[in-house]
Amino acid sequence: MASTDAQKAERAERGLLAGATPEMGAALAGWLARLGHERRLSPKTREAYARDVSTFLGLLAQHLGRRPGLDDLAGLNPRDVRAVIAARRAEGPEGIAPRTQMRFLAAARSFARHLEREGLGKVGALAAVRAPRIARTLPRPLAPADARALADPATRAGEEREPWVLARDAAVLALLYGSGLRISEALGLMRRDMPEPGRGDQILVHGKGGKTRMVPVLRPVLEMIDAYARACPYDLEPTAPLFRGAKGGPLSPRIVQLAVERMRGALGLPDSATPHALRHSFATHLLGRGGDLRSIQELLGHASLSTTQIYAAVDSATLMAAWKAAHPRARQD
Structure with a gap:
């Protein structure tokens, strides 16, 4: 099972890199390496993060009318980020759950923090947008x-x-x-x-x-x-x-x-x-x-x-x- 999860993560990561500009691709590759080696995230989490950032960049490309580069990320304002989040939220007949929205934003913020650490630009607009609230429900144990x-x-x-x-x-x-x-x-x-x-x-x-x-x-x-x-x-x-x-x-x-x-x-x-x-x-x-x-x-x-x-x-x-x-x-x- 673990090898299958790793293969899924690798496919998601390849898909993310395939749609990026060379400059963006290099930054994404560094971020993915950091997730796998320094943070030691599980293959399932890496797969989810890669898919979420791929979706974020794809929706941002639709919003901007072009494939985004690092300068585009640095130039984002909160209104741009909200437009991307709204587009993600509207996907599917009933939209997506708040928890999925929160993970989507968390993945984008993780990539943004990597860019700032590496001196590749600061994406302050992501930090300025609040994550959706999630109603905390109590677990329901059995007798x-x-x-x-x-x-x-x-x-x-x-x-x-x-x-x-x-x-x-x-x-x-x-x-x-x-x-x-x-x-x-x-x-x-x-x-x-x-x-x-x-x-x-x-x-x-x-x-x-x-x-x-x-x-x-x-x-x-x-x-x-x-x-x-x-x-x-x-x-x-x-x-x-x-x-x-x-x-x-x-x-x-x-x-x-x-x-x-x-x-x-x-x-x-x-x-x-x-x-x-x-x-x-x-x-x-x-x-x-x-x-x-x-x-x-x-x-x-x-x-x-x-x-x-x-x-x-x-x-x-x-x-x-x-x-x-x-x-x-x-x-x-």
Whole structure:
């Protein structure tokens, strides 16, 4: 999966450079190198940034009536930038989401900062335009019993699927809930990342931005992974993906999502019950049982504590909901 992401990033970067003037192309190449080597951004992030800056320059070319050069960027005023943002926002039948708009502007600003550091000009207009506001929604964790049911192989016992496939899906979902992994992190695991049976209870996880961290794994989860590995019909080489698709290739996140959708209907769970909701449930349930935010931050691989603090708000909201449902005075109001 990682090699595929890297190939996509390379294609996006080649596309960005292909449409630029020689002077702009040299500046873009330096920026891309900086993203990959100094900032060590993941291939997916580099791909997104390259596509966003390519789109920005393309829309700017439409606005100016010519391919932009470095002097054109330095000469931009806030009105020009707003015109480009408006054109980007209007793309598609329903426009684009505020979060996508924010990433679009962040990528352009990243390139602008590179130009200023290299003495190639200052694009002050980008800093003068405010990013769109994003409504911060609270994660929606599952109840502990529902989270356990999603990771229980017995939940899908009636499905006409090969036993190793059911064991595989259950092992992936158990990892998401038991260790708080992102689905990309779980599917990015290799056989060598797992401890030998009875010889450890931690795994090495490759997270966002190429960062790695050690994450504890519950013994029952390790046993589920081992049961899948023994049933899997493919040879699980140490440096190959641990979780395989039906034809032996890397398991697609969409397959896991579809499995959860089927169980969601059988268990009567809301649409918010997704694989990522298991990660939210891991953090919320840990916090509710007395876990401290710093430890949860490390387990989740969050770069900033402020990202983890949202789970404190979730826990408070859950307590208030329980109080309103149970307290006699609350029911009267």
